[in-house]
Amino acid sequence: MNAARFLFCLSCALALSGCMILPIPHRRVHAFGVQGRVVDSSSKKSIGAATIRGAGPFPGICSSDASGRFSLPPVYGWHGAVLLSPAIDYSMFPLLDAINYRRGITISGPAHETKSYSVDGGRSVVIGDYLQAGELPLAPSK
Numbered sequence: 761m762n763a764a765r766f767l768f769c770l771s772c773a774l775a776l777s778g779c780m781i782l783p784i785p786h787r788r789v790h791a792f793g794v795q796g797r798v799v800d801s802s803s804k805k806s807i808g809a810a811t812i813r814g815a816g817p818f819p820g821i822c823s824s825d826a827s828g829r830f831s832l833p834p835v836y837g838w839h840g841a842v843l844l845s846p847a848i849d850y851s852m853f854p855l856l857d858a859i860n861y862r863r864g865i866t867i868s869g870p871a872h873e874t875k876s877y878s879v880d881g882g883r884s885v886v887i888g889d890y891l892q893a894g895e896l897p898l899a900p901s902k
Contacts, residue, residue, distance in 0.1 A: 789889050791818035792863055793834035794879050796893030798824045800872070800900065807869040807898060815864030815876070824869075832865060834889040863891060872898040 791814065798807040806828030814820035818835040861881045868874040875898055881891035 787836050787838055789834050790837040791816070791820075791835040792861065792881065793820075793890040794830075794832040794863055794865055794893050795890045796830060796879075797828045797895050798830065798867055798869060799828055799895050799897050801897035802900065804895075804897075807872060810867055810869035810872070810898070813866045815866060831890070832863075861891070865893075867896060867898060869898045871901050873901055875899070 798810040808826040810824040824830040866876045879893045
């Protein structure tokens with residue numbers, strides 16, 4: 761048995777017995793994606809080719825399709841966890857791992873005014889890694 765394989769097996773055995781702390785990297789959501797539909801505030805018609813930008817440290821950008829639907833993608837990052845046993849693990853950085861169920865977006869559409877929204881999903885309207893925004897109205901430009 762080579763040295764690397766031996767160390768791996770030893771680390772696994774000790775970790776499973778609860779005798780050591782084993783750092784484990786894992787991928788998680790930094791900022792949830794947002795899905796919704798952009799509509800004209802007066803006519804309620806779909807607004808295609810609107811630009812949707814994420815606000816804050818994880819901006820992102822997307823456009824609405826002809827039916828006004830858009831899907832701003834989530835942002836992922838790597839985090840560390842500590843494995844104490846098969847059933848017990850803790851974040852290495854608990855304050856950085858807090859999940860925020862809110863994302864700010866700014867929408868600008870052709871012949872429409874730009875408007876900012878704060879999409880607050882709460883725990884009940886998160887589907888996968890996306891917050892569901894519903895219909896977001898834009899006022900026509902003056």
